[in-house]
Amino acid sequence: MSFTIFGPGYSTYVRTVRMVLEEKGAPYELVEVDLLKGEHRQPAHLARNPFGTVPAFDHDGFGLYESRAIATYLDRILPGPRLTPAEPKAEARMLQIQGIVDSYAYDATIRTIFIQRALVGAQGGTVDEAAIAAARPKAELALAEIERLMGEGPWLVGAEVTLADLWLAPVLAYFRMVPEGQAAMAARPGLAAWFERIAARPSFAKTIPKLG
Ligand SMILES: N[C@@H](CCC(=O)N[C@@H](CS)C(=O)NCC(=O)O)C(=O)O
Incomplete structure (x- = not known):
């Protein structure tokens, strides 16, 4: 399984998704998209997320954006402690x-x-x-x-x-x-x-x- 997060390490939402992967002990790649240089508004990033926000995400060709969708997906597919209560x-x-x-x-x-x-x-x-x-x-x-x-x-x-x-x-x-x-x-x-x-x-x- 290969996970890629697109966004700058300084973004709070990028950090949240990274923390999910770290809590699960899953390796991932972080591809820098620098907001301060406007890279989130360039065609390469808009192709991942037309709203131009970060993070965007890819899992073996399955693309997602919106942090809640990404985090919930990771919580469902990855082993390790569940980060969503069952109750x-x-x-x-x-x-x-x-x-x-x-x-x-x-x-x-x-x-x-x-x-x-x-x-x-x-x-x-x-x-x-x-x-x-x-x-x-x-x-x-x-x-x-x-x-x-x-x-x-x-x-x-x-x-x-x-x-x-x-x-x-x-x-x-x-x-x-x-x-x-x-x-x-x-x-x-x-x-x-x-x-x-x-x-x-x-x-x-x-x-x-x-x-x-
Ligand atoms: N609804 C989005 C919000 C993400 C968000 O606001 N990210 C900020 C960085 S922490 C961003 O992309 N800011 C640039 C912009 O809004 O143009 C999500 O949940 O992923």
């Missing part, structure tokens, strides 16, 4: 947290706050403080909800690591690098403790992006 309520909780990350947390924490502070600001551009101010309560609500839903833990959906953990970890890894993320995490000790646990897993350590 219906736990599975629903996992899907709910994936939905919160996709629909609310990612836009506020990464697309707005992290990109403004860590990319625009760091490169001497004019930081859009109004956009950050508008995104901040949305980011905080998303994290508060995930912490509430997590309950006792130790993982986001109970006793085992699931796709929900792999959805949130790369997002918080970046958000913690900017002051708004540090403040949000300081206010959420349950989530901060969860982050230390997920960051201690080999799947996290093996996928740390090379920045700069």
Whole structure:
């Protein structure tokens, strides 16, 4: 079996799919598609994914895009610990947290706050403080909800690591690098403790992006 992920190692969603493969102990190839150079809008990548997002994925000629589809497929076909709970309520909780990350947390924490502070600001551009101010309560609500839903833990959906953990970890890894993320995490000790646990897993350590 040959798995290929197309996208940059610094993308949060690419990292999530890589973490799935690392949790399963499956080898894969990462083919760089650099967003900063606009390679995701070039014909070669649009042929894999006409929406121009990353990751795209290939398994022995079976092409896929959309991280949930890729991760669920890998979880189904690969041996190793299941990353989707069998119990219906736990599975629903996992899907709910994936939905919160996709629909609310990612836009506020990464697309707005992290990109403004860590990319625009760091490169001497004019930081859009109004956009950050508008995104901040949305980011905080998303994290508060995930912490509430997590309950006792130790993982986001109970006793085992699931796709929900792999959805949130790369997002918080970046958000913690900017002051708004540090403040949000300081206010959420349950989530901060969860982050230390997920960051201690080999799947996290093996996928740390090379920045700069
Ligand atoms: N719905 C997509 C979202 C993926 C996504 O937003 N990826 C970001 C990088 S982390 C991206 O491709 N950004 C470039 C763009 O939107 O033009 C998925 O689940 O795979």
